Every structure is written in C-alpha cells, then in structure tokens.
Amino acid sequence: MSDDRPTSRNPGKKSFFERLGDAFTGEPKDSDELLAIVHAAHKNDILDDDSLRIIQGAMNVSDLHVRDIMIxxxxxxxLELDETIKQWTSKIVSxxxxxxxxxxxxxxxxxxxxxxxDMLSLSLKNDFSESDMQKQMKGIIRSVTFVPESKRVNVLLRDFRSNRNHMAxxxxxxxGIAGLVTIEDVLEEIVGEIEDEHDDEAVTNITxxxxxxxxxxxxxxIESFNEHFNTEFSNEEFDTIGGIVMHEFGCVPKRDDTIDLGDLKLRVTTADNRRVRAFEVSPRID
Known part of the structure; x- marks a missing residue:
C-alpha cells in the first residue's frame, strides 16, 4: 500500500534553522566574515532585528574589558560599616x-x-534592639569578589555563572577601587538595555x-542637561545629551576621549564599542 498522504510541511519552503544553516555554509575564516554573513542573513529576513542585535552583542563581548562596562x-x-540601620535603609530604598x-x-x-x-529578612525579626540589630547586620554581609579592570567581559560572565555571583x-x-560591575551590565552588552522601574531616575541623574x-x-x-548647566542645546534632532556627544565626535568615542561643547568640557568615563554610557562634565579652560 502506497503512502500518498500529503505532508503538512511545504517541501519548497525551508525552516528558519535550515535557512540559517544555509547562511553559514560559507565557512567564515574570521569574525569579520562571520559578521558579514550575519548581516546578510538579516538582510535576507533570516534574522530579525532583535536576533541580529543579540548576535552582534555576543560577538562584541569578547572584545570588551571590564573597564569598558563598569560603573x-x-x-x-x-554602605559604610559604622552607619546606622536607618542610614542603610534610606540608601537601599532610594x-x-x-x-x-x-x-x-x-x-x-x-x-x-x-x-x-538579607537585610529585609533580618528586619522582620522585631525582637532585636538597635544595638543588637547593628551587630546582626554585620553578620549578614557576604564575601566580595574583586576583578581587575583588564579582565575580559566574556571571562567575567563565565565566572559569574560558575561562582553564582552577580556583582564584583x-x-x-x-x-584601588575603580568601580563595580554586575551581571546585568554584562547581559546588557548582549541583549541591549535592560530597564526597570528605577531606570527613569538614573537616566536624569547628574551627580x-x-x-x-x-x-x-x-x-x-537634553532639557534636564540644559536646566542643570544653563545651556541651550537643541532637542530637535536628538533627545538625549548622549546623542549630541556621539554626533559631535562623529563616531563612538572611547573612554577618556574629550570634546568641548560650548563652555563645557566633556570627558567620556564609561563607553563600549556601541555607545557612550556616561561622561564627566566640567567648565572649559582655554
């Protein structure tokens, strides 16, 4: 008995994974060729925008060092060890x-x-006096991991996963203490900005x-920047001050690159190969 049942799959149409496999049959010799193939796959609608961004981010991570993404x-x-519980609580909540x-x-x-x-769990035990609470708080402080500025981000991610740490x-x-880095900082380099309900406050932060x-x-x-520094930068073309900085540089600047904007001097303090994260602003001295 012959089996003439029609299949549900269209034999003339390849699946996503088959098309993606076809895109990589060129056997790229280096990362540049691989990236070209990925862009070709995106152009041919094999990869969507999000997938392209994630693949690019994953490839870029191996070129970054901790200093490029750290806070x-x-x-x-x-927190300071000799601060009161009230001071700690205020910082944590804010x-x-x-x-x-x-x-x-x-x-x-x-x-x-x-x-x-840990602090919340301890605070729920109301049978502690203030002095006892202070002693108990010292007991819940966990060990800290230190990493050098020069450590590669892909290695850091592997360490985070194996050690189950989320901060270093x-x-x-x-x-000397240069800053800190979290697993979220690493993941943002791969998947893009991860926003939460507190990010709006951080976005306008000028410290x-x-x-x-x-x-x-x-x-x-830009409106917040103008108000704080008494400047008059236009927001017609860009919404953020970072957009203006990127435009003035004409490329993605590196850490410690500087530029003059009006009466201000801007020095890049945090950046990767895709965007600027933060910079130092000071009066320009001619």
Whole structure:
C-alpha cells in the first residue's frame, strides 16, 4: 500500500534553522566574515532585528574589558560599616538596587556585599534592639569578589555563572577601587538595555564629582542637561545629551576621549564599542 498522504510541511519552503544553516555554509575564516554573513542573513529576513542585535552583542563581548562596562566609583551606591540601620535603609530604598558594597575604615577597604533581601529578612525579626540589630547586620554581609579592570567581559560572565555571583568590585593596577560591575551590565552588552522601574531616575541623574565637575548619564534628556548647566542645546534632532556627544565626535568615542561643547568640557568615563554610557562634565579652560 502506497503512502500518498500529503505532508503538512511545504517541501519548497525551508525552516528558519535550515535557512540559517544555509547562511553559514560559507565557512567564515574570521569574525569579520562571520559578521558579514550575519548581516546578510538579516538582510535576507533570516534574522530579525532583535536576533541580529543579540548576535552582534555576543560577538562584541569578547572584545570588551571590564573597564569598558563598569560603573565608575563615583557612581557607586555603597554602605559604610559604622552607619546606622536607618542610614542603610534610606540608601537601599532610594537607590532601588539589590546589592551594595560595604566599606570599612577607609574608602579602599571594601569588606563585603550586603544583599537587600538579607537585610529585609533580618528586619522582620522585631525582637532585636538597635544595638543588637547593628551587630546582626554585620553578620549578614557576604564575601566580595574583586576583578581587575583588564579582565575580559566574556571571562567575567563565565565566572559569574560558575561562582553564582552577580556583582564584583573592580580594582585598578594599584589595587584601588575603580568601580563595580554586575551581571546585568554584562547581559546588557548582549541583549541591549535592560530597564526597570528605577531606570527613569538614573537616566536624569547628574551627580557631582568634585572640583566643580559632574558625572552625567548619556541618556539624560537634553532639557534636564540644559536646566542643570544653563545651556541651550537643541532637542530637535536628538533627545538625549548622549546623542549630541556621539554626533559631535562623529563616531563612538572611547573612554577618556574629550570634546568641548560650548563652555563645557566633556570627558567620556564609561563607553563600549556601541555607545557612550556616561561622561564627566566640567567648565572649559582655554
């Protein structure tokens, strides 16, 4: 008996995975050829925009170092060991973060990391006095991981996964505290910006950095930047100050690249090979 039943699959139409496989049959010799094939697959509608962005991000991660994606020290939200429980609670609630480096006697002495959930769990036990609570808080501080600025981001991600850590403190060549990096910072390089309910506050954040300088997030709206620095940059072409900075550079600038905008000097403090994240703003000195 012959089997003449029609198949549900159209034999003339290839599946997504078959088409993707066909796109890679050219056996690329290096990352540039592989990237060209990926772009060709996107152009031929084998990959959508999101898939292209994720593949590009995954390929770019191996070229990045921790210094390229870390949160600079000036922007770290940290706790001090001798602060009161009320002070800790205020910082935790206002920042919206879940992990906090805890400093000891000096700014370069990080003794551990506090998880907000640990503090919440301890706070629910109302039988502690203030002094007892302070002692208990010191007991829930977890160990901290230190990584050098030069560590590659793909290696860091592998370490995060194997050690089940979500945060590491970044140190410079002299073992000074340079900043911190989280697993979210790494994942954002692959999948793009991961926003939560606290990001709107961070986007407009302009924080003093000492000596009359400020750290400005690249996503700060131009209106907020103008209001703070008494400037008159137009928002007709760009919505954020980062857009203006990228336009003026004419390319994606690197860390420590500088540019003058009117009476201000801008120095890139955080950037990767796709975008600027933050920069330092100070008065221009001719």
């Amino acid at each position: 600079p020290r000036s922007q770290m939200v940290s 920042s919206g973060h879940s992990r906090f480096p805890v400093f000891g006697q000096n700014p370069d002495e990080i003794i551990g990391v506090l998880l907000a959930k 403190i970044v140190v410079d060549e002299y073992r 003093p950095n000492g000596a009359g300088a400020f750290i400005v997030q690249a996503l700060t709206p």
